Amino acid sequence: EAGVAQSPRYKIIEKRQSVAFWCNPISGHATLYWYQQILGQGPKLLIQFQNNGVVDDSQLPKDRFSAERLKGVDSTLKIQPAKLEDSAVYLCASSLPVNTEAFFGQGTRLTVV
Amino acid sequence: GENVEQHPSTLSVQEGDSAVIKCTYSDSASNYFPWYKQELGKGPQLIIDIRSNVGEKKDQRIAVTLNKTAKHFSLHITETQPEDSAVYFCAASFSGSARQLTFGSGTQLTVLP
Numbered sequence: 001e002a003g004v005a006q007s008p009r010y011k012i013i014e015k016r017q018s019v020a021f022w023c024n025p026i027s028g029h030a031t032l033y034w035y036q037q038i039l040g041q042g043p044k045l046l047i048q049f050q051n052n053g054v055v056d057d058s059q060l061p062k063d064r065f066s067a068e069r070l071k072g073v074d075s076t077l078k079i080q081p082a083k084l085e086d087s088a089v090y091l092c093a094s095s096l097p098v099n100t101e102a103f104f105g106q107g108t109r110l111t112v113v
Numbered sequence: 114g115e116n117v118e119q120h121p122s123t124l125s126v127q128e129g130d131s132a133v134i135k136c137t138y139s140d141s142a143s144n145y146f147p148w149y150k151q152e153l154g155k156g157p158q159l160i161i162d163i164r165s166n167v168g169e170k171k172d173q174r175i176a177v178t179l180n181k182t183a184k185h186f187s188l189h190i191t192e193t194q195p196e197d198s199a200v201y202f203c204a205a206s207f208s209g210s211a212r213q214l215t216f217g218s219g220t221q222l223t224v225l226p
Binding site for chain 2: 042048106
């Protein structure tokens with residue numbers, strides 16, 4: 001089966017610019033996650049969707065980050081305006097309903113200069 | 114919230130030797146403990162997981178042990194091979210209404226030929 005697709009793979013932007021990442025989960029996976037992975041650290045959950053509803057966004061910096069999953073399939077994560085500390089790999093993952101394995105995409109490496 | 118600590122941060126072993134990575138967690142409600150392998154430029158991939166009703170699980174050269182009383186779990190890789198070189202992450206979650214993984218900080222495993 002096709003895996004989790006993410007684009008772009010790499011993005012370099014200047015601070016205060018905006019950027020958007022796209023994720024297409026595995027077909028049929030109702031749960032979608034966005035994680036932030038700073039170099040040398042483990043992934044940190046930003047937001048979790050169940051279909052098109054938000055389950056948890058407690059760690060999402062809502063003053064600059066936003067995410068949506070309008071039709072309960074693919075999702076976009078946006079940062080506006082970006083800060084230097086947002087430089088990280090942004091990972092999307094998906095899973096069947098709870099208690100099953102989460103499959104990760106390859107991630108988008110963001111560099112803010 | 115949950116806090117997961119992982120040790121060591123780097124580990125070098127000779128090919129054919131065993132490798133052990135240890136993690137501790139803080140939330141006694143956590144009941145699902147997966148291990149992920151992340152190769153350079155790729156997203157994390159699940160290699161083995163264990164649930165709290167089991168003390169040990171093995172899959173070929175990989176095994177995981179769980180001590181719920183002490184709140185720690187370990188990954189054991191036997192007969193290591195160069196292709197085992199990667200970053201390994203432990204994680205913990207409570208598989209209740211939503212699966213929210215808290216990751217450790219990762220272990221860079223290098224298998225020397």
